[in-house]
Amino acid sequence: MVGRLIRGVGGIIVVAAMGVVVARASAGPMQEEYLxxxxxxxxxxxxxxxxxxxQALGQPDAVTLIEALNDVALYEVSGLAERVSGLLDDPRDPIRNGAVAALIASDARQYAEKMLRLTQWSGAASSGxxxxRIQRIDLALGKWRVRAGVEVWVDRVGRELGPRALQWSAATALGSAGFDDAAVIDVLRAAVVDRGRAIEIRMAAAEALGKLRDAELEPTAARLSEESTAGAMMATRVxxxxxxxxAIEQLHGLAQHTEPAVQGEAMRQLFAIDVALVWRYRALAVASGDPEVRLVNVRALAERHELDSIDLLLTALDDAHPMVRDSARVGLHVLSNDADLxxxxxDGLRRILTDGLAQHRTREPTHWRAVEQAALLIGHLDDQTMAETLLVLVDYPRLEARLAAVDALRRLAPPAMRGPMVDLQKQQMRRIKAGVPGRHYSDAGGAEDPNVRIAHEDLVGGEVAQTLGVWDVREATPLFVELIPKVKKVGHAVGREYFRAGAIWALGMIYEDDAPAGIAEAIAGRMNDDFSLDPEYTEVRVQSVIAIGRMKAMAHAEDMHKRVAYLTDDLRIRAAGRWAYERMKGVVLEQPKLEPVAYVSSFYSPVNRNAGAGGSDESTDD
Incomplete structure (x- = not known):
């Protein structure tokens, strides 16, 4: 397949095609359907x-044992824990390490105290x-909250036993274990204020104290705050x-520190206590050079119903960091429920979009992020007056703003835009056919890349097609029918996968429960095109299955039954076929199943290395 759709975190869609990667600001209705x-x-x-x-775990040679232990850890084989635990007594360090890793991976907590014995520090020089091994045991037993480990870790941190790495893991384990005994607090407090200790140990002790206590550590934090930047960071953790x-007074002092990392951590903690505590720093929502500081202030402004909050959030829509500008949009959406705001x-969103028109023909627009966010939000606010502006912005130089404009138009559904959107779809088809799709450019310094430009047009065209389908615009039918056949033009194969899938999906919406015979036949051809040397795109096939089911093209009901039965077919197509068959026939087919994947390995053919001197090695294979 030339291109593929991947669902990402937070509704982000990434389209990978011929080495071209572009991110979508929002998913269209075709992708948001969960049928x-x-x-x-x-x-x-x-x-x-x-x-x-x-068998391998019973062999004496180190190579076989190490390979076996690595696989026990990799596949989390819990049934061999007893045999593995016996290898903790092996004198060879690599074997012991492998046994520890395998027991931890298989969550064999019953052997925690046996592993703990391997963490005793003798004072002798030790290998890496x-x-x-000791670090790994410390961290695992801390996570498992093994009470027996507390004495060992307190002793190691308090007496500064072993290398710094082991003092760090002991302090970290004390925090994870969660036992706030007086001895634990005392040794951690002593470590964190000791300027002679390594910074990583002090930082781990501060982190542990912050996890263990919610009171009484203010004097310790005040002492740390008087130190350097590292001390201030430790104070925020304590x-x-x-x-x-x-504590709130100290956090306010830390929020005004010159180091942004300290500011951000202090503000996050103030936010957790009471969001109003952060409002005094609201100017940093746009003025700070650190995105974490800007983010916490932007989120705080979403709960402050004042006019200057709106000004700051509107400015933050153009923030360079995606999380900051997304949070600004969400905050404005929340505040828009206030009738006074x-x-x-x-009006602020209108200004941003109107200003965006001035850069419509600019090669590299400077405020495209604000245009994208404003377009996404204006659709939710049902501002019909911006429909014509949004239509022009569908041809903006940046893909993100183009997709946002289509999303807004889809939500607004202005009747006057039905005809212009059909005309826009015609223009997009002409562009892709010609291989010269308009004025938008790649993200790399504005360089014109034909593959990127085609991929962008394919995405926007698919979104416009879905919009026309949602609006039930039958006048677009001839355009969509023209997109059904598979055409892979040399040099431009990256285009038209998403466009065609969107057009087919739209036909299903327009002709729901009313399948035109010729159109249904053409779509069924795309659905069944999986055996040729040049098979149809998977996304097109999936949407063809859904369109046939939505249209209730009964002549192809048995095709759906076959789709579900084809074990070698794409799982999405089989699942969509099951949905379509139920919709058409009212019969629920068995859910497609994935055959369980068996872990196997060709490495193991254990050999008895202790064969007698008079004979050859004997294989232990059955």
Whole structure:
């Protein structure tokens, strides 16, 4: 397949095609439909591998043991924990390390105290393997909250036993274990204020104190705040769960530190105590050079119903960091529910979009981020007066703003835009056919890249097609029918996958429960095109299945049944076929299943290395 759609975090869609990667600001209705569930893949350790691992763990040679232990850890084989635990007594460090890793990976907590014995520090010089093993045990036993480990860790931190790495892991384990005994607090407090200790140990002690106590550490934090920037950062960690008046006063002082990392952490803690505590720093929502500081202030402004909050949030819509500008848009959306602020917000968005028109023909627009965010929000505010402006912005130089403009138009659904949107779709088709799709450019310094430009036009065209489908614009039918056939033009194969899929999806919406015979036949041809040397794009096939089901093209009902039965077909197509068959026939087919994946390994053929001197090595294979 030339291109593919990948669902990402937070509704972001990434389209990867011929090495071109572009991010979508929002998913269209075709992608937001959840008509079917996909089964989750399952896996298991095959009997073959389990038996071979069992045999391998009984072999004396180090190579076989290490490989076996690595696989026990990799596949989290819990059934071999007892045999693995016996290798903790092996005198060879690599074997011990492998056994520790395997037991931790398989969550074998019953052997925690046996592993703990391997963390005792003798004072002798040790290899990196020993240090790594002790660290791994410390962190695991801390996470498991093993009470027996507390004495060991307190002793190591208090007496400064071993290398700094082991003092760090002991302090970290004390924080994770969660036992706030007086001895634990005392040793951590002593470590964090000791300027002679390594900074990483002090920082770990501060982190642990912040996890263990929500009071009484204000004097310690005040002492740390008098130090350098590192001391201020430790103070914020010590006060992590504190909410007293004294702690709040200290956090305000830290929020005004010259180091942005300290500012941001202090403000986040003030936000957690009471969002109003952050409002005094609101100017930093746009003035700070640190995105974390800007972000916490932008989020705080969403709960401050004042006019200057609106001005700051409107400015933050153009922030260079995506999380900051997204949060600014969300904050404005929340504040728009306040009748006293609605018109101010709407007018501010109108100004941004109108200013965007001035850069419509600019090669590299300077405020495209604000245009994108304003377009996304104006659609939610139902501002019909901006429809014509949004239509022009569909041809903006930046993809993000173009997609946002289409999204806004789809939500507004202005009747006067039905005809112009059809005309726009015609223009997009002409561009893709000609391979010269307009004035937008790639993200790399404005360089014109034909593949990027085609991919952008393909995405925008697909979104416009879906919009016409949602609006039930039958006048667009001839255009959509023209997009059904598969045409892979040399040099421009990156284009038209999403456009065609969107057009087919739109036909399903327009002709819901009323399948035109010729159109249904053409779409069915795309659905079934999976055996040729040049098979149809998967996204086009999936949307073809959905369109046939939505149209209830009964002549193709059995095709749906076959789609579900084809074990080698794409899982999305099989699941969509099941949905379509149920919609057409009212019969619920069995959910497509994924065959469990068996973990196997060809490495193991354990050999008896202790064969007698008079004979050759004997294989232990059955």
């Amino acid at each position: 079917y569930d996909l089964p989750e893949p399952t896996d298991y350790v095959s009997d073959f591998l389990s038996d071979r691992l069992d 393997e020993v240090i790594e 006060l992590k769960r504190h909410g007293s008046a004294e 609605f018109e101010v917000i709407r």
